[in-house]
Amino acid sequence: MDLTDVLKAIINGLVYGSVYAIIAQGYYITFITTKTMNFGQGDFVMLGSLIGLSTFTAITAAGMGVWIAFIASLLLVIVVVGISGWALEQVAIRPLRSWHSIGWILSTVAVAMIVRNVAMLIWGRDVLMAPSPFGRAILDLGILKIRYHEIFVLVGAAVIMLLLYVFLKKSLFGKALEAVAFNKDAASLMGINPRLMASIAFIIAGTLAGVGGVLVGPMVHPGAFIGLFLGLKAFAVAIIGGIENPRGIFIGGLLLGVSENLFALYSTSMKEAAAFFLILVILAVLPQGLFGKRVKEKF
Amino acid sequence: MLQVQNLSVSYGRASALHNVTMEVNEGEIVAVIGPNGAGKTTLLKAITGLLKAKEGTIRYKDNMITGTPAHKILGVGISHVPQGRQVFGDQSVEDNLILGAFSIKKEKQKIQELIEREYERFPRLKERRWQHAGTLSGGEQQMLAVSRALMSDPDFVILDEPSMGLSPIFVKQIFDTLLELKKSGKTVMVVEQLAMAALAISDRAYVLQVGEVKLHGQSQDLLRDDGLVKTYLGAASPN
Numbered sequence: 001m002d003l004t005d006v007l008k009a010i011i012n013g014l015v016y017g018s019v020y021a022i023i024a025q026g027y028y029i030t031f032i033t034t035k036t037m038n039f040g041q042g043d044f045v046m047l048g049s050l051i052g053l054s055t056f057t058a059i060t061a062a063g064m065g066v067w068i069a070f071i072a073s074l075l076l077v078i079v080v081v082g083i084s085g086w087a088l089e090q091v092a093i094r095p096l097r098s099w100h101s102i103g104w105i106l107s108t109v110a111v112a113m114i115v116r117n118v119a120m121l122i123w124g125r126d127v128l129m130a131p132s133p134f135g136r137a138i139l140d141l142g143i144l145k146i147r148y149h150e151i152f153v154l155v156g157a158a159v160i161m162l163l164l165y166v167f168l169k170k171s172l173f174g175k176a177l178e179a180v181a182f183n184k185d186a187a188s189l190m191g192i193n194p195r196l197m198a199s200i201a202f203i204i205a206g207t208l209a210g211v212g213g214v215l216v217g218p219m220v221h222p223g224a225f226i227g228l229f230l231g232l233k234a235f236a237v238a239i240i241g242g243i244e245n246p247r248g249i250f251i252g253g254l255l256l257g258v259s260e261n262l263f264a265l266y267s268t269s270m271k272e273a274a275a276f277f278l279i280l281v282i283l284a285v286l287p288q289g290l291f292g293k294r295v296k297e298k299f
Numbered sequence: 300m301l302q303v304q305n306l307s308v309s310y311g312r313a314s315a316l317h318n319v320t321m322e323v324n325e326g327e328i329v330a331v332i333g334p335n336g337a338g339k340t341t342l343l344k345a346i347t348g349l350l351k352a353k354e355g356t357i358r359y360k361d362n363m364i365t366g367t368p369a370h371k372i373l374g375v376g377i378s379h380v381p382q383g384r385q386v387f388g389d390q391s392v393e394d395n396l397i398l399g400a401f402s403i404k405k406e407k408q409k410i411q412e413l414i415e416r417e418y419e420r421f422p423r424l425k426e427r428r429w430q431h432a433g434t435l436s437g438g439e440q441q442m443l444a445v446s447r448a449l450m451s452d453p454d455f456v457i458l459d460e461p462s463m464g465l466s467p468i469f470v471k472q473i474f475d476t477l478l479e480l481k482k483s484g485k486t487v488m489v490v491e492q493l494a495m496a497a498l499a500i501s502d503r504a505y506v507l508q509v510g511e512v513k514l515h516g517q518s519q520d521l522l523r524d525d526g527l528v529k530t531y532l533g534a535a536s537p538n
């Protein structure tokens with residue numbers, strides 16, 4: 001193992017980590033507004049990458065350019081998975097929320113299984129190849145070679161999260177969402193419709209999953225089963241970063257990505273253990289996650 | 300302006316309001332007083348749609364608003380300052396005010412003017428405009444809760460125990476604000492534990508006890524009634 005390997009592992013880690021972070025922002029946004037989340041978020045990512053892959057392939061096969069194909073597949077994924085997010089909230093979250101229960105955990109997992117099985121019917125059980133609009137082009141920096149797609153993912157994910165962050169913190173809508181999260185009744189007295197906000201939160205979460213899927217597709221071999229590991233990693237990121245802190249999630253994502261790739265230098269089997277090792281260490285020291293809210297007095 | 304007729308509300312099987320009939324006329328300050336657990340908050344919450352009425356009707360300006368969800372109540376012109384202030388603690392004072400204007404969606408310019416008006420009303424809020432609302436003192440939070448509710452320029456303001464936990468100076472400031480609101484043509488309904496102080500500033504009052512209206516009338520008359528405090532408000536009533 002030399003320095004190049006370490007550098008390569010770090011960059012790889014940042015790329016994967018930023019995808020985990022995007023997916024995990026979906027947990028964040030629904031959690032703060034409804035105190036619930038989609039435990040099938042990973043399968044929405046899978047749906048995004050497979051729909052993206054099929055659309056991309058179909059359009060390029062029809063002779064159109066890769067960028068038209070990429071943008072069209074991205075838009076289609078945003079619409080389809082965004083609507084799936086909305087539908088999930090209607091079907092699996094809303095009816096169960098009035099009970100004082102954690103029934104929504106089971107119901108979102110159930111929806112995830114259905115999504116996975118439908119995906120298996122459509123795309124089969126095998127892993128597929130997802131082409132990138134950059135093809136296999138590589139940026140050669142001498143000691144280091146990086147695929148253009150990876151740079152694209154890293155930059156794209158950072159931009160998406162920055163936009164999301166600014167949108168949530170600065171726009172009136174974002175303030176309203178935060179108000180609902182803080183106190184639903186008081187927010188409704190301001191004329192904010194909490195149900196609408198919940199729907200929108202799940203649409204955004206679905207969209208993030210879909211976009212994450214399109215980005216990650218060419219880096220993994222997508223198939224109906226990839227949702228489980230992506231969803232779990234993203235969930236780990238949300239816990240590490242502090243589920244109510246979008247910046248923490250971003251940093252937590254990068255941290256997990258980098259550390260699992262560094263672990264992998266020693267042994268590939270260690271790679272999967274990295275996430276859980278990291279969670280244990282961080283939660284032992286900081287039970288609220290890296291950047292979780294410290295307990296604050298309200299009155 | 301507001302007519303509540305035969306209103307009953309229950310939490311599960313426990314009844315909290317029973318057959319309450321009351322009204323508020325335009326331009327009045329109406330006080331609702333009564334001991335802890337009398338159902339005062341329940342009454343307000345039912346009016347503004349935070350709770351469902353089991354029976355009875357609520358009319359506002361000739362419109363039936365029974366069952367109107369809370370987020371649509373501001374739209375008809377009623378603003379509710381909830382018990383315990385309930386400011387958005389994670390957000391700045393100014394953001395709280397901006398959220399108060401959520402329903403009017405007017406131009407930025409107009410909202411800025413409204414914010415300035417509230418800062419004039421409570422200069423302390425201006426000093427603390429970027430501070431998280433959760434870090435304000437109780438009195439400042441109450442000012443913020445009142446200002447936030449006034450950002451939408453409501454015709455009718457409902458306040459639930461605005462004096463709760465405040466020192467006398469703050470209480471006076473809040474009560475003065477209610478009188479100002481009345482002067483500016485708004486209608487006010489206020490729930491209070493400080494029965495005497497509330498009677499002193501209100502035109503009419505309702506005494507609520509175990510979910511029923513026990514007594515109502517001109518505040519001045521009730522104020523002269525020595526038996527009132529002893530009979531209905533219990534020994535705990537201050538002032």
Ligand SMILES: Nc1ncnc2c1ncn2[C@@H]1O[C@H](COP(=O)(O)OP(=O)(O)OP(=O)(O)O)[C@@H](O)[C@H]1O
Pocket residue numbers: 310313314315333334335336337338339340341342382
């Ligand atoms: N969420 C709830 N679930 C069950 N019972 C409730 C609930 N809220 C209030 N109650 C009950 O309804 C009754 C009336 O409560 P309410 O809060 O309206 O009283 P209040 O007059 O506002 O009292 P306070 O002066 O203490 O604020 C009380 O007996 C209370 O215990």
Ligand SMILES: [Mg+2]
Pocket residue numbers: 339340341382459460
């Ligand atoms: Mg009360």
